[in-house]
Amino acid sequence: MSRGAGPGPALAEELVATAHRLADAAREATLKHFRSDGLSADNKDLRGFDPVTAGDRECEAAMRAILAEIRPDDGILGEEAEAVPSKSGLTWVLDPIDGTRAFLAGTPTWGVLIAVSDDGGPLYGLIDQPHIGERFEGGFGRATVTGPHGTRPLRTRHGRNLSDAILFTTFPEVGTDTDRRGFEAVRDRVRLTRYGLDCYAYALVAAGHVDLVIEAGLQAYDVAAPIAVIEAAGGVVTDWSGGPVHDGGRALAAASPEIHAEALKILGEAGIG
Amino acid sequence: MSRGAGPGPALAEELVATAHRLADAAREATLKHFRSDGLSADNKDLRGFDPVTAGDRECEAAMRAILAEIRPDDGILGEEAEAVPSKSGLTWVLDPIDGTRAFLAGTPTWGVLIAVSDDGGPLYGLIDQPHIGERFEGGFGRATVTGPHGTRPLRTRHGRNLSDAILFTTFPEVGTDTDRRGFEAVRDRVRLTRYGLDCYAYALVAAGHVDLVIEAGLQAYDVAAPIAVIEAAGGVVTDWSGGPVHDGGRALAAASPEIHAEALKILGEAGIG
Numbered sequence: 001m002s003r004g005a006g007p008g009p010a011l012a013e014e015l016v017a018t019a020h021r022l023a024d025a026a027r028e029a030t031l032k033h034f035r036s037d038g039l040s041a042d043n044k045d046l047r048g049f050d051p052v053t054a055g056d057r058e059c060e061a062a063m064r065a066i067l068a069e070i071r072p073d074d075g076i077l078g079e080e081a082e083a084v085p086s087k088s089g090l091t092w093v094l095d096p097i098d099g100t101r102a103f104l105a106g107t108p109t110w111g112v113l114i115a116v117s118d119d120g121g122p123l124y125g126l127i128d129q130p131h132i133g134e135r136f137e138g139g140f141g142r143a144t145v146t147g148p149h150g151t152r153p154l155r156t157r158h159g160r161n162l163s164d165a166i167l168f169t170t171f172p173e174v175g176t177d178t179d180r181r182g183f184e185a186v187r188d189r190v191r192l193t194r195y196g197l198d199c200y201a202y203a204l205v206a207a208g209h210v211d212l213v214i215e216a217g218l219q220a221y222d223v224a225a226p227i228a229v230i231e232a233a234g235g236v237v238t239d240w241s242g243g244p245v246h247d248g249g250r251a252l253a254a255a256s257p258e259i260h261a262e263a264l265k266i267l268g269e270a271g272i273g
Numbered sequence: 274m275s276r277g278a279g280p281g282p283a284l285a286e287e288l289v290a291t292a293h294r295l296a297d298a299a300r301e302a303t304l305k306h307f308r309s310d311g312l313s314a315d316n317k318d319l320r321g322f323d324p325v326t327a328g329d330r331e332c333e334a335a336m337r338a339i340l341a342e343i344r345p346d347d348g349i350l351g352e353e354a355e356a357v358p359s360k361s362g363l364t365w366v367l368d369p370i371d372g373t374r375a376f377l378a379g380t381p382t383w384g385v386l387i388a389v390s391d392d393g394g395p396l397y398g399l400i401d402q403p404h405i406g407e408r409f410e411g412g413f414g415r416a417t418v419t420g421p422h423g424t425r426p427l428r429t430r431h432g433r434n435l436s437d438a439i440l441f442t443t444f445p446e447v448g449t450d451t452d453r454r455g456f457e458a459v460r461d462r463v464r465l466t467r468y469g470l471d472c473y474a475y476a477l478v479a480a481g482h483v484d485l486v487i488e489a490g491l492q493a494y495d496v497a498a499p500i501a502v503i504e505a506a507g508g509v510v511t512d513w514s515g516g517p518v519h520d521g522g523r524a525l526a527a528a529s530p531e532i533h534a535e536a537l538k539i540l541g542e543a544g545i546g
Binding site for chain 2: 149
């Protein structure tokens with residue numbers, strides 16, 4: 001996505017520092033509960049199993065408290081509490097635990113998603129994995145992962161055809177039958193499909209290890225930070241018709257414009273794009 | 274599994290120290306290639322996609338070199354090279370990278386599996402996750418995980434019914450149609466099913482976060498270390514009929530005898546146990 005000038009360098013630095021402060025607080029709040037003996041899930045969704053844990057709620061509350069103190073004019077859009085309208089034109093888009101099911105199962109592929117957006121969409125985003133201690137960030141000229149083995153630039157993989165691609169998704173769990181048909185049409189054309197990584201799959205697109213992520217039924221807070229990180233690393237994220245997806249819906253995240261175009265074409269031919 | 278006296282304490286200590294030395298060498302060999310730019314997969318299996326990387330081969334070679342030096346009379350059964358017959362009655366069962374597909378995709382849920390067995394099956398096993406720096410071990414009176422947030426005892430979760438269980442599997446990718454029917458019969462009775470973690474799912478059973486793992490088409494080196502770690506932590510691992518599975522096949526790993534019995538009954542009723 002091509003964007004206007006956006007915030008100047010001083011404000012950009014302040015927003016990045018704020019995002020890291022939020023992510024540090026989120027690590028503390030989530031790790032207190034991750035793999036703890038007493039962890040349980042209330043059932044938010046009576047029709048299915050939509051777990052929300054004390055980890056989710058405390059994590060979002062910790063981030064909101066910091067924003068109320070240091071960025072009181074910014075809006076907040078978070079998974080677990082009411083939206084705060086923006087007075088500054090900037091809005092923080094927060095998912096305290098993306099992958100609550102993974103969190104409940106002890107799997108280290110859930111993450112904390114933090115993005116700061118203006119009216120045009122996300123400007124900067126951060127995908128943090130507290131248990132591993134791994135932080136992927138992109139925007140304002142940055143595209144970096146910092147983890148247990150040091151810091152590396154993020155750069156998506158270019159030059160690979162769809163037939164050699166690695167595709168990730170949370171299907172077969174998520175999506176309508178139509179969504180699934182779209183996913184399967186692309187799945188049948190790639191080299192390798194893997195399931196169930198939540199936001200970590202987007203981080204791996206940014207890091208150059210995965211070529212495509214296809215998902216449906218997303219909320220804005222599921223996708224805002226991944227968009228910023230992947231685009232900063234050289235990838236493309238749209239909905240299944242090639243339009244913007246930062247408000248949620250069906251996402252197609254690709255390592256390169258070429259592989260994005262190939263996948264869009266297949267979705268279009270399947271009558272689903 | 275109830276076992277005889279086995280090795281005395283001095284030999285047990287030596288075997289544990291050897292296993293850790295192998296795991297340390299495996300970390301170095303695998304991390305050199307994990308998420309590297311040049312990583313590619315040769316195709317071992319012309320019918321499908323069975324990737325083997327330089328990481329797999331160098332890792333197993335590094336472990337074999339250590340064993341040849343310090344435990345020359347022990348046998349070796351590994352994924353990537355020929356079996357070495359045992360003169361001591363002990364055999365090392367090695368999977369240099371369990372989850373090569375995850376390794377290729379940059380996902381930190383692959384692992385190095387190291388077990389030492391006698392004729393009755395695995396005595397001690399270790400599941401190592403090099404990227405996270407997390408090591409699960411069980412046997413000779415030990416049951417421990419050491420990771421980025423310290424050391425904790427491993428203890429499987431008891432007292433949970435099948436209807437509240439978390440089930441992991443590598444299906445839908447692995448197994449015959451009959452295998453899949455068995456898996457689906459159990460899947461339809463649990464609370465939450467997650468896909469695609471390879472050996473890390475067994476580690477999470479041992480750590481008390483996951484209640485069941487059901488898999489098929491396993492080799493001895495896929496399952497020997499998980500059996501040792503899970504049994505040391507209080508769980509039960511058998512084939513789908515309740516018999517031993519350390520030579521491979523269909524595995525049913527359960528956090529408790531009760532949940533194991535419930536799952537076995539469902540497999541039996543489906544005519545598959």
